[in-house]
Amino acid sequence: xxxxxxxxxxxxxxxxxxxxxxxxxxxxxxxxxxxxxxxxxxxxxxxxxxxxxxxxxxxxxxxxxxxxxxxxxxxxxxxxxxxxxxxxxxxxxxxxxxxxxxxxxxxxxxxxxxxxxxxxxxxxxxxxxxxxxxxxxxxxxxxxxxxxxxxxxxxxxxxxxxxxxxxxxxxxxxxxxxxxxxxxxxxxxxxxxxxxxxxxxxxxxxxxxxxxxxxxxxxxxxxxxxxxxxxxxxxxxxxxxxxxxxxxxxxxxxxxxxxxxxxxxxxxxxxxxxxxxxxxxxxxxxxxxxxxxxxxxxxxxxxxxxxxxxxxxxxxxxxxxxxxxxxxxxxxxxxxxxxxxxxxxxxxxxxxxxxxxxxxxxxxxxxxxxxxxxxxxxxxxxxxxxxxxxxxxxxxxxxxxxxxxxxxxxxxxxxxxxxxxxxxxxxxxxxxxxxxxxxxxxxxxxxxxxxxxxxxxxxxxxxxxxxxxxxxxxxxxxxxxxxxxxxxxxx
Amino acid sequence: xxxxxxxxxxxxxxxxxxxxxxxxxxxxxxxxxxxxxxxxxxxxxxxxxxxxxxxxxxxxxxxxxxxxxxxxxxxxxxxxxxxxxxxxxxxxxxxxxxxxxxxxxxxxxxxxxxxxxxxxxxxxxxxxxxxxxxxxxxxxxxxxxxxxxxxxxxxxxxxxxxxxxxxxxxxxxxxxxxxxxxxxxxxxxxxxxxxxxxxxxxxxxxxxxxxxxxxxxxxxxxxxxxxxxxxxxxxxxxxxxxxxxxxxxxxxxxxxxxxxxxxxxxxxxxxxxxxxxxxxxxxxxxxxxxxxxxxxxxxxxxxxxxxxxxxxxxxxxxxxxxxxxxxxxxxxxxxxxxxxxxxxxxxxxxxxxxxxxxxxxxxxxxxxxxxxxxxxxxxxxxxxxxxxxxxxxxxxxxxxxxxxxxxxxxxxxxxxxxxxxxxxxxxxxxxxxxxxxxxxxxxxxxxxxxxxxxxxxxxxxxxxxxxxxxxxxxxxxxxxxxxxxxxxxxx
Numbered sequence: 003x004x005x006x007x008x009x010x011x012x013x014x015x016x017x018x019x020x021x022x023x024x025x026x027x028x029x030x031x032x033x034x035x036x037x038x039x040x041x042x043x044x045x046x047x048x049x050x051x052x053x054x055x056x057x058x059x060x061x062x063x064x065x066x067x068x069x070x071x072x073x074x075x076x077x078x079x080x081x082x083x084x085x086x087x088x089x090x091x092x093x094x095x096x097x098x099x100x101x102x103x104x105x106x107x108x109x110x111x112x113x114x115x116x117x118x119x120x121x122x123x124x125x126x127x128x129x130x131x132x133x134x135x136x137x138x139x140x141x142x143x144x145x146x147x148x149x150x151x152x153x154x155x156x157x158x159x160x161x162x163x164x165x166x167x168x169x170x171x172x173x174x175x176x177x178x179x180x181x182x183x184x185x186x187x188x189x190x191x192x193x194x195x196x197x198x199x200x201x202x203x204x205x206x207x208x209x210x211x212x213x214x215x216x217x218x219x220x221x222x223x224x225x226x227x228x229x230x231x232x233x234x235x236x237x238x239x240x241x242x243x244x245x246x247x248x249x250x251x252x253x254x255x256x257x258x259x260x261x262x263x264x265x266x267x268x269x270x271x272x273x274x275x276x277x278x279x280x281x282x283x284x285x286x287x288x289x290x291x292x293x294x295x296x297x298x299x300x301x302x303x304x305x306x307x308x309x310x311x312x313x314x315x316x317x318x319x320x321x322x323x324x325x326x327x328x329x330x331x332x333x334x335x336x337x338x339x340x341x342x343x344x345x346x347x348x349x350x351x352x353x354x355x356x357x358x359x360x361x362x363x364x365x366x367x368x369x370x371x372x373x374x375x376x377x378x379x380x381x382x383x384x385x386x387x388x389x390x391x392x393x394x395x396x397x398x399x400x401x402x403x404x405x406x407x408x409x410x411x412x413x414x415x416x417x418x419x420x421x422x423x424x425x426x427x428x429x430x431x432x433x434x435x436x437x438x439x440x441x442x443x444x445x446x447x448x449x450x451x452x453x454x455x456x457x458x459x460x461x462x463x464x465x466x467x468x469x470x471x472x473x474x475x476x477x478x479x480x481x482x483x484x485x486x487x488x489x490x491x492x493x
Numbered sequence: 494x495x496x497x498x499x500x501x502x503x504x505x506x507x508x509x510x511x512x513x514x515x516x517x518x519x520x521x522x523x524x525x526x527x528x529x530x531x532x533x534x535x536x537x538x539x540x541x542x543x544x545x546x547x548x549x550x551x552x553x554x555x556x557x558x559x560x561x562x563x564x565x566x567x568x569x570x571x572x573x574x575x576x577x578x579x580x581x582x583x584x585x586x587x588x589x590x591x592x593x594x595x596x597x598x599x600x601x602x603x604x605x606x607x608x609x610x611x612x613x614x615x616x617x618x619x620x621x622x623x624x625x626x627x628x629x630x631x632x633x634x635x636x637x638x639x640x641x642x643x644x645x646x647x648x649x650x651x652x653x654x655x656x657x658x659x660x661x662x663x664x665x666x667x668x669x670x671x672x673x674x675x676x677x678x679x680x681x682x683x684x685x686x687x688x689x690x691x692x693x694x695x696x697x698x699x700x701x702x703x704x705x706x707x708x709x710x711x712x713x714x715x716x717x718x719x720x721x722x723x724x725x726x727x728x729x730x731x732x733x734x735x736x737x738x739x740x741x742x743x744x745x746x747x748x749x750x751x752x753x754x755x756x757x758x759x760x761x762x763x764x765x766x767x768x769x770x771x772x773x774x775x776x777x778x779x780x781x782x783x784x785x786x787x788x789x790x791x792x793x794x795x796x797x798x799x800x801x802x803x804x805x806x807x808x809x810x811x812x813x814x815x816x817x818x819x820x821x822x823x824x825x826x827x828x829x830x831x832x833x834x835x836x837x838x839x840x841x842x843x844x845x846x847x848x849x850x851x852x853x854x855x856x857x858x859x860x861x862x863x864x865x866x867x868x869x870x871x872x873x874x875x876x877x878x879x880x881x882x883x884x885x886x887x888x889x890x891x892x893x894x895x896x897x898x899x900x901x902x903x904x905x906x907x908x909x910x911x912x913x914x915x916x917x918x919x920x921x922x923x924x925x926x927x928x929x930x931x932x933x934x935x936x937x938x939x940x941x942x943x944x945x946x947x948x949x950x951x952x953x954x955x956x957x958x959x960x961x962x963x964x965x966x967x968x969x970x971x972x973x974x975x976x977x978x979x980x981x982x983x984x
Contacts, residue, residue, distance in 0.1 A: 031624065033611065036560035038624055041639060044557045066535045069527035070613075070644055070660050071583075074590065078598035088590040088599050092562075094613065095586045095601065097648040099565065099579040107569035108579050110586065110610055119601055120524065122561075122585065122613070133522065133529055142835055148532060153561055153644065157588040169561050344633055 007356075009290045014234040018285060022163045025293045025357050027280065035161040035168030039277070042357065045301035047171070047280060051151065053203050053298070054173065054275065057195045063147040063175060068129050070153075071120035076128040080253040083127065086220020090157040092122040092168075122155040127221060127246075127272055130176045131254040138178055138268060140259045145188070146178040164281035165238075165493050172276035178251070178268040180258065185269035186224075189245040192273045193226045196241035204279065205296040205408040206230050206286045207416050208240055209439070209488060211464025216448045219272075223247035229463045229488065231416045232285040235437020237463050237490035240282055243273035281493070286412050287381075293358030294380055296408050297401040304330060304337035304397060305359050309347045309366035316341070319365045322390065326363070326375075329394040335401065337363075355380065360404050361397060381407055422486065426454075426477045429489070433460055439490050443483035445476035454478055454489070463488045498847075500781045505725040509776060513654045516784045516848050518771065526652040526659030530768070533848065536792035538662070538771060542642065544694050544789070545664065545766065548686050554638045554666060559620050561644075562611035567619035571744040574618065577711020581648040583613040583659075613646040618712060618737075618763055621667045622745040629669055629759060631750045636679070637669040655772035656729075656984050663767035669742070669759040671749065676760035677715075680736040683764045684717045687732035695770065696787040696899035697721050697777045698907050699731055700930070700979060702955025707939045710763075714738035720954040720979065722907045723776040726928020728954050728981035731773055734764035772984070777903050778872075784849030785871055787899050788892040795821060795828035795888060796850050800838045800857035807832070810856045813881065817854070817866075820885040826892065828854075846871065851895050852888060872898055913977065917945075917968045920980070924951055930981050934974035936967035945969055951980045 007024055010017045022028050027043030039047060055065070071094060077084040098114035101107075123129065130148075137143060151173050161167050175192060179185040193210055200206050208228035218225035222244035230240045251257070251267035258268050287294040297303040306326060308319040323339045330337045340350055347364065354362050364376040375393060378385045381404050388396050419438025423429045429442055444450060444462065454477075455461050469485045476483050498515055501508045513519050518534030530538060546556070562585060568575045589605035592598075614620065621639075628634060642664045652658050666683060670676040684701055691697050699719035709716035713735035721731045742748070742758035749759050778785040788794040797817060799810040814830045821828045831841055838855065845853050855867040866884060869876045872895050879887050910929025914920045920933055935941060935953065945968075946952050960976045967974050 029624075029627075031560045031620070033560040033562045033564060033620065036562060038560065039558040041555040041557045045555060047558075048556060064532040064536060065539060066532045067530040067538075067662065069522045069524040069529065070646065071524045071527060073524060074601075075598060077590070084590075084599055088592075091588065091590050092585045092611070093587040093590065093601050094583045096584040097582065099568070099582050099584065099612070101579075107566060108575055110565075110584050120583070121590070129522070129524065133520075136520075155561065171558065 007290065007292065010233060017290070018281075019163065021284060021288060021292060027284070027293075028163045030163065035158055037161075037163050037167050037169075039171075042301070043280065046283070046295070046299055047277060049299045049301060050199075050203070050279060051173075054195075054199055055151075057199060058149050058173075058175070061191060061195060063149050063177075065150060066148050067150055067152070068126050068133065070123055072123050072126070072129045074119045074121055076132060077121060079128060080221045080249055082249075083221035083253075087124045087156070091124060092155045092157055094120040094122065123152070124154055124156045125272075125274075126150070126152070126154075126174055127176065127250050128254070131250040131256060131270070134176075134178055134268075135254050135256045138256055138258050141180050141261055144178060144180045144258060144268065145184060147175075147188075148177065149173055149175040162281075164277055164284070167277075170277045172274050174274040175272060177271045178256065179270070180260065180268065182247070182269050185247075185271050186245050189224070189226055189243045189271045189273065192243040192271070193228065193241075196228055196243065196273075196275060199275075200228060200230065200240050200279070200282075201409065203296065203298045204283050204286075205298075205405055205412060206240065206282055207409065207413040209464065209466055210468070211466045211488060213242075213464055214448070214451060214462050214487075216451055217462060219244045221246060221249055222272075223249065226467075227464050229439075229490075230282050230286065231419055231439060231490070232282070232493065233415065234285075235419055235491075237439065237492040238278070238282050238285070239463070239492065240279060241273070241275040244271060246270035246272060287408050288358065291383070292356035294408070295358035295360060297360045297405050300358065300360050302336050302338040302359065303401055304335060304361045304363060305350075305354050306337060306339045306363045306365065307347050307350045307354075308339075308341055309364055311367070315367050315370075318370055319367075322365055322370060326390070326393055330397060333394055333398050335394070335398060351378075361400055363397075379404060381411075423477065424474070429454075429460075429477050430458055433458055433491065437491065439463070439488050441486040442477045442489055443474035443485075444487050445479045445481035445483055447479075450476060450478045458491075460489045460491050463490050463492060498781065498783065501724060508781070509772075510654065512775060512779060512783060518775070518784075519654045521654065526649055528654050528658050528660075530662075533792070534771065537774070537786070537790055538768060540790045540792060541690075541694070541770060542664075545686075545690055546642075548690060549640050549664075549666070552682060552686060554640045554668075556641060557639050558641055558643070559617050559624065561614055563614050563617070563620045565610045565612055567623060568612060570619060571712045571740055573740075574712035574744075578615045578647070582615060583646045583648055585611040585613065614643070615645055615647045616763075616765075617641070617643070617645075617665055618667065618741050619745070622741040622747060622761070625667075625669055625759075626745050626747045629747055629749050632671050632752055635669060635671045635749060635759065636675060638666075638679075639668065640664055640666040653772075655768055655775070658768075661768045663765050665765045666763060668762045669747065670761070671751065671759065673738070673760050676738075676762050677736050680715070680717055680734045680762045680764065683734040683762070684719065684732075687719055687734065687764075687766060690766075691719060691721065691731050691770070691773075692900065694787065694789045695774050695777075696789075696896055696903060697731065697773055698900065698904040700955065700957055701959070702957040702979060704733075704955055705939070705942060705953050705978075707942055708953060710735045712737060712740055713763075714740065717958075718955050720930075720981070721773050721777065722910055722930060722981070723773070723984070724906065725776075726910055726982075728930065728983040729769070729773050729776070730954070730983065731770060732764070732766040735762060737761035737763060778899050779849065782874070783847035785899070786849035786851060788851045788896050791849065791851050793827050793829040793850065794892055795826060795852045795854060796841075796845050797828060797830045797854045797856065798838050798841045798845075799830075799832055800855055802858070806858045806861075809861055810858075813856055813861060817881070817884055821888060824885055824889050826885070826888060842869075852891055854888075870895060872902075914968065915965070920945075920951075920968050921949055924949055924980075924982065928982065930954070930979050932977040933968045933980055934965035934976075935978045936970045936972035936974055938970075941967060941969045945980070949982075951982050954979045954981050954983060
C-alpha cells in the first residue's frame with residue numbers, strides 16, 4: 003500500500019478505483035451510475051478534447067449541436083438501432099413537478115404528461131439524420147462533415163468510473179457522402195485520426211480492426227475500431243468509426259440529386275470516442291505510486307517545488323523559479339510553481355507523484371549556491387541534478403523522452419501479450435494464465451463466437467486490418483478459416 | 494425584403510427568426526422547444542466559449558463536470574429553489590423501452606420504473622452543493638472556484654431560437670468561500686468578467702445592476718446582472734451572478750473548520766451565461782442585409798473572393814490570395830479563401846454579407862495588374878480600393894475600427910434610449926412610443942413592481958450599481974424613493 007492505493011498485483015480493479023478517486027480524477031455521484039469528473043480529471047479531458055478537436059478541424063469537420071432529447075418514435079425507424087438501444091434508455095415522461103399534498107416535497111405532476119415520451123440521447127444518429135433530411139438536397143451539399151461534443155446516457159446496471167457510466171461525455175461525428183467509397187474512406191480516415199491521437203498523445207498503442215457482425219454498432223454496415231491492452235491483460239475498445247451504408251439515409255429518407263439530377267440516398271458514417279479514454283490512459287501507464295501522465299496530456303507537465311527555511315531563501319528560489327517558468331514558456335511548456343506555504347515539500351512530492359506530473363523540479367538553498375536544480379521524472383522515478391543554465395533544453399528533451407518511453411513500454415507490454423494459439427485448450431490456458439490478446443482462427447460464424455464467449459468470457463475484439471491471410475482451422479469448431487482474429491477479455 | 498429576410502422596421506421579430514435561419518445559425522428541431530445549433534452558429538458560440546473560458550482560467554477558476562440528472566428530492570432542499578424550478582422540469586421516470594405488443598414500435602417498459610424520479614438539470618446548485626459537502630472540510634479547501642460547460646433544460650411553453658429554448662447550452666460557475674465578503678467579491682468579480690466579455694468581444698454595452706427581490710435567482714441572496722438593449726428597444730439580460738449567502742451550504746450542510754477549528758457554513762456564489770448571448774449578438778448589430786459580426790467573434794473575420802474568367806487568372810489570383818492569408822496569419826488574423834467554382838462571385842458576396850463577415854476582399858484580373866484589392870466592410874457596407882503592399886496593416890486597422898464602431902454605435906443607440914421619467918403617464922407614453930430603458934423612481938415594494946408589470950409589461954431590469962442617490966417619489970404609488978431603477982420591456 004502506498005498513499006492508500008492498493009498494489010496492482012494485489013487487486014488491479016481496486017487499484018484502479020482507488021487511484022481514480024485519490025488522484026482527484028473522478029468520483030461516483032449519488033445519482034445512480036453518473037460520475038462527477040473532478041477538476042484535475044477534467045483538465046486532462048480538456049487537453050484530450052483540444053487535441054482531438056484540432057485534428058477534426060484539420061480534416062475538414064465542423065462542430066454543431068443537436069438536441070439532448072429524441073422522440074421515442076425516432077428510435078424505431080432503424081430496426082437494428084432500436085434493438086441495440088431501447089433496453090438502456092432514460093425516458094422523460096413528464097415536464098413538471100408540483101408540491102406534494104402532505105407538504106414534504108415535490109411529486110411528478112400527472113397533468114404534465116408528454117404526448118410522446120422523449121429519450122435522453124444514447125447516441126444521436128436518429129435526431130441528426132432527421133435533420134440532415136432538410137440540409138441535403140444536392141451533391142453540392144455533400145460531403146457534410148459534422149461533429150458534436152455532448153453528453154449521452156445509456157442506462158447501465160454495473161458501472162465503473164470512466165469505463166462504464168450511465169452518463170458519459172463524448173464526441174460523435176456524423177457525416178453524409180455522395181458515394182459509398184467516400185463514406186468508407188471517411189470512416190477509415192477517422193480511424194486513422196483516432197489512432198494518431200491515442201498513440202501519439204495518450205502514448206497507448208492500438209490495433210486497428212473491424213468488428214464482427216455481433217459486435218458492430220446497432221445500425222452500421224461495418225464498425226472499425228481500435229483496441230488497446232491494459233496492464234492486467236484485458237482489452238479496451240478505445241474508439242469506433244462506423245460505415246453506416248445507406249441505413250440511416252433510408253430510415254430518414256435522406257436523398258440527394260447528383261450532377262445529372264438523379265436522386266439517390268446518401269451514404270453515412272458515425273464515429274466517437276468517450277471519457278472512457280480516461281480509463282485507458284490511467285490503466286495503461288499508472289503504477290503503484292499513482293497516476294503516470296504522458297507529457298502531452300498533463301495539464302501542467304512540469305511542477306517546481308521550493309525548499310526553504312527562511313523568507314530570504316523563499317524569495318531567491320521564487321525568483322529563480324520564475325526565470326525557469328519563463329524559459330520553459332518560450333518553448334511552449336507549461337510549468338506550475340507550487341509555493342503554497344500550507345504544505346511541506348515532502349507532501350507536495352507525494353502529491354505530484356500521485357497525480358502523475360511528468361517532471362518535478364525541486365530547488366533548495368544549496369541548489370541556488372551551485373546553480374543547479376533536482377529533476378525527478380515520474381515514469382522511471384529517477385532523479386538527476388541539472389544545471390540551471392540551459393535547463394529548458396534538458397526539460398524539453400526529458401518530456402519528449404518520457405512521452406516516447408511511455409509509448410514504447412506500453413508497446414512492449416502489448417506485444418509480449420499477443421499470443422498465437424491453435425487449439426481451444428491452449429486458448430483457455432493462455433487466457434487464464436496470462437490474458438492479453440489471442441490471435442486465433444475462427445470459422446466466421448456468430449454461433450462459434452457466442453459459444454467461445456460463453457465458455458471463456460473472451461470476445462472477438464476485431465478482425466485486424468493488417469491481418470495476413472493464413473489457412474487454418476477454427477479453434478472451436480475445426481472448420482476452415484483464412485485468417486486469425488483478435489480475441490481478449492475486455493472492459 | 495432582401496434575401497428573404499423581412500426588414501427590421503416591418504417586423505423585428507420575424508426579421509430575427511428569419512435571419513437566424515437564413516444565416517445558418519440555428520433552427521427549430523422537431524423536438525419540442527429544442528434547437529439545432531448549425532455549424533456556422535456553433536462556430537460563433539465556440540469563439541465565445543473560448544474567450545470566456547480563458548477569462549475564467551485567468552481569474553483562478555477550473556472546469557469540472559457534474560451529472561445531468563438530479564434526484565427529485567434534492568430540489569426540495571432549498572425552499573426558494575424548488576419553488577422557482579419545479580414547474581418547468583423534464584422528469585425521467587423510466588430507464589428502458591420495450592417492443593410494443595402490436596409490433597409497431599417501442600413503448601415505455603412499466604417494469605423499468607425508477608425508485609426516485611430524476612430531474613434533467615435546470616441548473617446544478619443542488620447536485621453540486623451535495624458534492625461540495627464531501628470536498629470541503631477546512632479553510633484549506635477554500636475558496637473552491639469551479640465552472641462547468643453544460644446543457645440544461647427548462648421546459649418552456651413559448652420558445653424562440655437562442656432567446657428561450659427548452660434545452661440550452663451555458664456555463665455555470667459554483668464557488669464556495671470562507672467569508673461573506675469573499676463570496677460577494679467573487680460574485681462582483683464575475684460580473685466584471687461578463688461585462689468585459691460582452692462589451693469588448695460582443696461589442697454590446699451593458700448596464701450593471703442588482704435584481705429586485707422578485708426578479709432574483711431562486712435561492713440567491715442577491716442576483717447581480719448585466720442588461721443590454723436591443724435595436725427594437727427591448728432589454729435582454731446578458732448574464733447573472735448570484736451571491737447565495739449560506740443558503741445552499743445550509744440546505745446541504747456544507748461546513749468548514751477555520752484556522753481555529755471553529756465550524757461554520759461556507760458562503761457561495763453561482764453565475765452563468767448562455768447561448769442566449771447569441772441572440773443578443775444578433776439583435777444588437779445585424780441589419781436588413783443580414784448578420785453583422787464583431788471581428789473578435791467572427792469565425793473567420795476576413796474572406797477573400799476571387800473574380801476570374803480564365804484558369805490562368807484563377808491561378809494568379811490564388812497565389813496572391815495565399816500571400817495575403819499568410820501575411821494576415823502572421824498578425825493572428827484568420828482569413829478564408831473561397832475559391833469554390835460551384836458558386837459565382839456575386840453569390841458569394843451576398844452570402845458573406847448575410848453571414849456578417851466583417852471584411853470581404855475581392856481580387857480580380859485588373860487588381861492583379863494594379864497591385865490592388867477591393868475591400869468591403871460589413872458594418873458600414875462601404876468599399877475601398879487598397880494596395881496589396883501592406884494590406885495586412887490596413888486589414889488589422891479596419892478590424893479594430895469595425896470592432897470599435899460596432900460598440901460605439903450600440904452605445905449611442907443605448908444611450909439615446911435611456912429616458913428619465915417622473916410620472917406613470919410619461920412612463921407608459923415613453924414605453925409605447927419609444928421603448929428602451931426607463932429610469933424611474935420606485936417605492937421598493939414588490940406590489941408596485943407587480944402592478945407596473947401587469948399594466949405595462951415592463952419589469953425592473955435592475956437597480957443600477959452606479960445609480961446616484963436622488964430623492965424622488967415612486968411613479969406609481971407616489972411614495973418616497975431614494976434612487977431611480979431601470980425599467981424596460983424585456984426578452
